[in-house]
Amino acid sequence: xxxxLLWAFLLCPPLTAQDGAQLYGLYCGACHGADGNGATGxxxxxxxxxxxVAGDEERxxxxxxxxxxxxxxxxxxxxxxxxxxxxxxLPDDQIAAILTHVRSSWGNASPAVAPAKVATIRAAQQQRxxxxxxxxxxxxxxxxxxxxxxxxxxxxxxxxxxxxMPDFSTLQALNTEEEHDxxxxxxxAPRKEHFAMTWEGTFTAPQEGSYEFLLxxxxxxxxxxxxxxxxxxxxxxxxxxGRSKIGKIDLKAGSxxxxxxxxxxxxxxxxxxAWRLKGQKGWNWLSxxxxxxxxxxxxxxxxxxxxxxxxxxNFITGTTPRAIGVGFPSxxxxxxxxxxxxxxxxxxxxxxxxxxxxxxxGTNPSPPAGDRxxxxxxxxxxxxxTRFRGYELxxxxxxxxISTLGQQIIRDHFEASGGTLTRRISLNSGAPVRVVISxxxxxxxxxxxxxxxxxLELHIEGAGTxxxxxxxxxxxxxxxxxxxxxxx
Amino acid sequence: MKSAASLxxxxxxxxxxxxxxxxxxxxxxxxxxxxxxIALMPEDRVAVATRRGDIWIVEGAHGQDLNQVxxxxxxxxxxxxxxxxxxxxxxxxxxRPEVTRITDTDADGLADRFETICAEWQIKGDYHEYAxxxxxxxxxxxxxxxxxxxxxxxxxxxxxxxxxxxxxGEMIPTCPxxxxxxxxxxxxxxxxxxxxxxxxxxxxxxxxxLKPGSFQGNxxxxxxxxxxxxxxxxxxxxxxxMVTERERFPDLMPPAVIFPHGKVGQxxxxxxxxxxxxxxxxxxxxxxxxxxxxxxxxxxxLEKVNGLYQGAVFHFLDGFQAGIVPMRxxxxxxxxxxxxxxxxxxxxxxxxxxxxxxxxxxxxxxxHTMSATKAGFDLTFTAPVDxxxxxxxASYSMDAWTYIYQSEYGSPEVDxxxxxxxxxxxxxxxxxxxxxxxxxxxxxxxxxxxxGIKSTTGTALVHAEAWYTLNEIPR
Numbered sequence: 001x002x003x004x005l006l007w008a009f010l011l012c013p014p015l016t017a018q019d020g021a022q023l024y025g026l027y028c029g030a031c032h033g034a035d036g037n038g039a040t041g042x043x044x045x046x047x048x049x050x051x052x053v054a055g056d057e058e059r060x061x062x063x064x065x066x067x068x069x070x071x072x073x074x075x076x077x078x079x080x081x082x083x084x085x086x087x088x089x090l091p092d093d094q095i096a097a098i099l100t101h102v103r104s105s106w107g108n109a110s111p112a113v114a115p116a117k118v119a120t121i122r123a124a125q126q127q128r129x130x131x132x133x134x135x136x137x138x139x140x141x142x143x144x145x146x147x148x149x150x151x152x153x154x155x156x157x158x159x160x161x162x163x164x165m166p167d168f169s170t171l172q173a174l175n176t177e178e179e180h181d182x183x184x185x186x187x188x189a190p191r192k193e194h195f196a197m198t199w200e201g202t203f204t205a206p207q208e209g210s211y212e213f214l215l216x217x218x219x220x221x222x223x224x225x226x227x228x229x230x231x232x233x234x235x236x237x238x239x240x241x242g243r244s245k246i247g248k249i250d251l252k253a254g255s256x257x258x259x260x261x262x263x264x265x266x267x268x269x270x271x272x273x274a275w276r277l278k279g280q281k282g283w284n285w286l287s288x289x290x291x292x293x294x295x296x297x298x299x300x301x302x303x304x305x306x307x308x309x310x311x312x313x314n315f316i317t318g319t320t321p322r323a324i325g326v327g328f329p330s331x332x333x334x335x336x337x338x339x340x341x342x343x344x345x346x347x348x349x350x351x352x353x354x355x356x357x358x359x360x361x362g363t364n365p366s367p368p369a370g371d372r373x374x375x376x377x378x379x380x381x382x383x384x385x386t387r388f389r390g391y392e393l394x395x396x397x398x399x400x401x402i403s404t405l406g407q408q409i410i411r412d413h414f415e416a417s418g419g420t421l422t423r424r425i426s427l428n429s430g431a432p433v434r435v436v437i438s439x440x441x442x443x444x445x446x447x448x449x450x451x452x453x454x455x456l457e458l459h460i461e462g463a464g465t466x467x468x469x470x471x472x473x474x475x476x477x478x479x480x481x482x483x484x485x486x487x488x
Numbered sequence: 489m490k491s492a493a494s495l496x497x498x499x500x501x502x503x504x505x506x507x508x509x510x511x512x513x514x515x516x517x518x519x520x521x522x523x524x525x526i527a528l529m530p531e532d533r534v535a536v537a538t539r540r541g542d543i544w545i546v547e548g549a550h551g552q553d554l555n556q557v558x559x560x561x562x563x564x565x566x567x568x569x570x571x572x573x574x575x576x577x578x579x580x581x582x583x584r585p586e587v588t589r590i591t592d593t594d595a596d597g598l599a600d601r602f603e604t605i606c607a608e609w610q611i612k613g614d615y616h617e618y619a620x621x622x623x624x625x626x627x628x629x630x631x632x633x634x635x636x637x638x639x640x641x642x643x644x645x646x647x648x649x650x651x652x653x654x655x656x657g658e659m660i661p662t663c664p665x666x667x668x669x670x671x672x673x674x675x676x677x678x679x680x681x682x683x684x685x686x687x688x689x690x691x692x693x694x695x696x697x698l699k700p701g702s703f704q705g706n707x708x709x710x711x712x713x714x715x716x717x718x719x720x721x722x723x724x725x726x727x728x729x730m731v732t733e734r735e736r737f738p739d740l741m742p743p744a745v746i747f748p749h750g751k752v753g754q755x756x757x758x759x760x761x762x763x764x765x766x767x768x769x770x771x772x773x774x775x776x777x778x779x780x781x782x783x784x785x786x787x788x789x790l791e792k793v794n795g796l797y798q799g800a801v802f803h804f805l806d807g808f809q810a811g812i813v814p815m816r817x818x819x820x821x822x823x824x825x826x827x828x829x830x831x832x833x834x835x836x837x838x839x840x841x842x843x844x845x846x847x848x849x850x851x852x853x854x855x856h857t858m859s860a861t862k863a864g865f866d867l868t869f870t871a872p873v874d875x876x877x878x879x880x881x882a883s884y885s886m887d888a889w890t891y892i893y894q895s896e897y898g899s900p901e902v903d904x905x906x907x908x909x910x911x912x913x914x915x916x917x918x919x920x921x922x923x924x925x926x927x928x929x930x931x932x933x934x935x936x937x938x939x940g941i942k943s944t945t946g947t948a949l950v951h952a953e954a955w956y957t958l959n960e961i962p963r
Contacts, residue, residue: 027750030754030833030834031833032833039833040829040834043829043830043833043839044833067897085896085898086897086898087897088892088896088897088899089749089897089898090900091900302565305564310564311564311565313566313583313585314541314567314568321610321611322607325565338585338586338604354540358540360831361615361616362615388604390588390601390602390603390604392600392601392602393599393601393602394600
């Protein structure tokens with residue numbers, strides 16, 4: 001019986017500071033878990049053992065007051081949810097009570113939070129209107145450090161002004177330091193741009209097994225284990241996970257030589273590295289910056305079933321919000337825009353991955369999962385005033401998209417076999433209707449009724465007048481025109 | 489397909505004594521069934537739509553032996569449907585970009601026609617652009633509440649509005665002022681209500697009456713009135729009070745029933761009326777409201793005072809396995825609930841659930857209604873009360889508060905008041921207690937606690953609390 005417990009305190013006078021556990025249960029526990037481990041088997045960020053609630057209390061106070069927006073890495077796992085701001089609802093003493101409870105429960109052992117401290121931070125941040133981002137908070141309140149698996153670490157800095165990894169044997173070190181914390185840090189260099197660094201030391205593997213090493217850098221970096229290059233990031237660009245890489249290696253328990261190389265061209269500088277045993281969630285950091293970890297998401301392939309085409313409605317990166325994906329069993333795919341009334345993207349291979357829209361709050365992008373992606377158009381394909389009326393599926397699951405312009409009905413049917421996409425577009429009656437086939441490419445006729453449409457071969461048969469140049473249009477008269485798309 | 493699951497949980501809902509039985513309905517194995525919509529169909533079939541967009545039809549969900557349920561997938565991958573009903577051979581679905589009529593024209597069990605009825609509102613690709621659709625009203629219109637962009641801004645037309653979609657597919661902008669809805673439905677009189685969640689301009693979550701032309705309180709989406717040449721909605725003052733702003737803006741609709749944040753849930757969702765003629769217990773005519781975060785069902789009694797709806801919320805059902813989103817109450821008295829906690833956690837710790845609740849015929853001892861009178865409040869009970877306890881004013885206590893009406897996120901409880909219960913008069917049949925109260929405050933939530941009340945058989949109330957939103961005091 002959970003209920004009497006709940007009622008017992010709801011009938012009591014208003015909750016005060018000593019009721020941190022009750023307040024936590026009331027306002028926080030649904031997401032962060034009664035046991036502090038994050039609700040639903042850790043689908044939500046844990047507070048037990050979280051460095052985010054340890055150390056300087058201002059970090060956690062700010063989050064409670066104003067909320068947290070965007071990705072946040074907690075104990076090595078990246079969450080992208082929303083922490084709603086509580087400051088307009090909870091008074092200082094209740095926030096202090098909740099955080100005191102959080103900081104002293106489930107193995108956490110940080111000092112109590114005083115209501116006066118909450119009041120001070122509330123006053124200092126009076127102008128703050130939006131939730132914090134993890135990056136902002138870490139800039140002001142870095143997380144308490146974990147013990148690094150690197151020891152006897154020595155860094156060397158060099159002058160270097162090219163956007164590529166130097167041959168360090170030809171360079172003279174500007175600076176050499178012992179890094180007693182065992183952490184890589186681009187800030188250890190005496191320069192802010194046009195430099196390169198190395199770190200040499202010992203990595204201690206706790207047990208025999210398959211290891212993964214994560215690397216991210218602004219701009220380039222490489223990790224060497226036991227004298228062999230394991231993972232490398234080249235070129236220039238930010239350290240935000242978009243360029244991060246993972247290298248894999250089997251190790252025996254014990255110490256092996258470790259070397260990291262890094263260069264910074266201009267602008268921001270950062271290097272981030274971490275390791276884990278295969279199957280472990282989260283990362284053990286080897287750097288002061290903690291960047292590059294991506295959510296541990298298994299792909300969710302969206303595929304045709306039972307030999308029928310798969311239709312998928314959701315946001316698809318590269319077309320308009322009213323997107324309708326179609327994946328044919330033969331491995332040809334398209335994204336139809338119900339805003340522009342056109343098949344805007346065509347591609348081959350895997351159709352789509354559900355992880356972008358079907359996990360957490362669905363905030364990740366969802367681009368075509370396959371290859372040979374062709375963007376045919378990105379503007380309205382039918383005259384103003386044409387309305388989307390939906391679609392029908394034939395017994396094989398192939399769609400016909402239907403639009404109307406007054407009394408005129410435009411039907412746009414798609415099917416695919418082998419390496420060919422066949423489109424039949426028809427008009428029931430009335431004056432010709434102009435259809436934009438592509439605003440990206442002109443149709444370059446190569447022989448009878450066949451031409452090039454960008455990287456595609458396009459064959460056209462039927463009643464209508466075709467334009468020259470861009471945009472490539474078809475003036476559709478009553479009847480049917482068949483367009484056959486083929487990847488060259 | 490026959491479900492392979494042979495074990496399912498059935499439990500007596502702790503908070504409603506032994507009178508309501510909650511049962512988990514076995515789901516198709518291996519499927520992610522984050523249920524966002526439920527539709528009742530002929531021949532005791534039930535359709536559900538998942539947040540990933542699949543529509544499944546289940547047979548046997550009304551039956552005695554839930555191990556006999558049979559699931560069949562009807563359609564795949566729609567765009568987050570949040571509202572679905574069956575009408576004349578089709579499922580009508582409100583999905584994120586449109587209202588769609590979905591039909592199996594060749595009767596092979598698979599949907600093959602997807603007619604776009606109305607796609608007049610805009611979306612831009614934001615994850616929070618939820619569209620919750622109702623069942624049809626008496627004219628056949630579907631009411632749709634459109635969440636703000638990211639729940640904070642209104643970046644394309646009609647975000648932050650309630651619109652009606654006529655059977656012909658016309659869209660009628662109906663009420664500005666929406667923030668972040670969780671569900672929409674009608675009371676037995678046919679008036680439309682929705683739930684809106686605590687946040688900016690919402691001090692606490694509430695059940696709101698969508699009176700056409702009214703302003704629901706959040707000005708973020710106001711500017712779209714120009715597109716339909718509608719009157720300019722109110723621009724309320726920040727850090728005010730709802731009662732104060734109502735004096736300035738007669739169109740400002742106060743919440744019919746506020747659900748105090750934390751005390752009565754944190755995220756209200758589905759809105760349904762009990763029209764089961766007593767098959768779901770003694771609460772026919774009242775409203776049931778789902779609760780996502782606390783995995784509960786609340787009970788609401790409404791009344792109209794001086795032209796506005798107001799009333800009380802009571803805790804009712806508890807212990808569901810995930811965060812409740814949709815609910816439907818069938819004519820046979822079976823309450824179906826669907827749940828998910830993806831992205832928004834819940835006390836129920838399963839990632840998704842499909843459950844039903846049925847009444848066993850024994851009347852729980854509850855406060856049946858709470859209504860405002862000139863002198864105080866009248867309470868009615870589901871069974872006669874023990875006059876000795878019920879006539880003693882000390883058996884009751886009351887406190888009252890309101891919320892800051894502001895652009896910040898939520899509000900503390902403010903302007904606390906302590907109304908004094910002077911006298912409690914028990915009716916001759918023991919079913920009604922009239923409370924005379926000094927110090928009620930117009931616009932405040934009035935929290936009643938009556939832990940000392942006993943029935944004539946000595947039973948304590950299952951739920952001894954009520955929260956009444958006193959928008960108006962009867963004249």
